[in-house]
Amino acid sequence: MPELPEVETIRRDLDKEVVTRRIKTVEVKGKRSIRRHKDSAEFKARLEGKRVASIRRAGKYLLLGLDGDDVLVVHLGMSGQLLRAKGPKDPIDKHTHVIITFTQGGQLRFVDPRTFGEMFVTTTDELTAQVPELAHLGFDPLEHVMSWSHFGQLLADRPTALKTLLMDQKFVAGIGNIYSDEILFAAGLRYDRQSNSLSAQEIRRLYRAMVETLSEAVKHRGSSLADEQYRDLYGAIGDYQGQHQVYDRDGQACRRCRNSIVKVKVNGRSAFLCEHCQI
DNA sequence: CGATCTACCTGATGGC
DNA sequence: TGCCATCAGGTAGATC
8 A cells, every 4th residue: 555655644643643652552463464573572561651752764664763763663564554543441442452541641542453564672773784674665756756767777787677676676766566657657657568568758758757747646645546546644645646647547538638547457456557658 | 686476464446 | 147267557587
């Protein structure tokens, strides 16, 4: 579900609602969401009594800095949600796995039907040394501004089909199945173009499409698809799905040329494109 | 080393 | 109706 724009929206919400708050109690249901820990007691012990000092995003990961050196890492997987609750009497969703209650009242709940998401506590040092997914993340497309020629060099160094490369977290962090398709449409490039085959103009178009598509999606607070599984911290759906040019629009008219949007399989997953606008 | 697949889960949807 | 197959925002690990 959540890619960079959705995770960034939640990060901004957390910055307003959770940073400076102190954790009073932590309730864990089942072990799956905290599977990196030996048991839930250890997870709870490392959180209770700590104050949330900072919040940042690394790709699709959320990192909540705590007093001392510890960091609470959250990945939402396909169906994870972080939801604010006023208190214990707010109705509890069936798939709620972790409830964090703050001393001032108010709760942060982790809800995740498919359980691909997870939470764990580690130290700042271990983050880069012992969590390989985080240690090997590529550049952040919104935070790390780079020249077109440098971007072109990175593309040339990794000759790969463009969609595969955009979704590779080790190359660039935060782009998934929705935004890779939207970026490639905006750039006028096919999913299967090799990254080392682009002209200088195509490199510029791709870089620009990547930055603009993602920042527009952040402005619209992310995309919620038909199932409305993506929700922000307050439980509200995103607003960018109405701007989608290709994703989940197979059979519909391309907004630019009116030809039919096509759905294909790439690496075992769906990809959407306009065969007339993307070359 | 990289590319490709499969597994991990629950729930929604569509065909028969 | 119900039953079964398929599909879904992601990633790690096995197997080529």
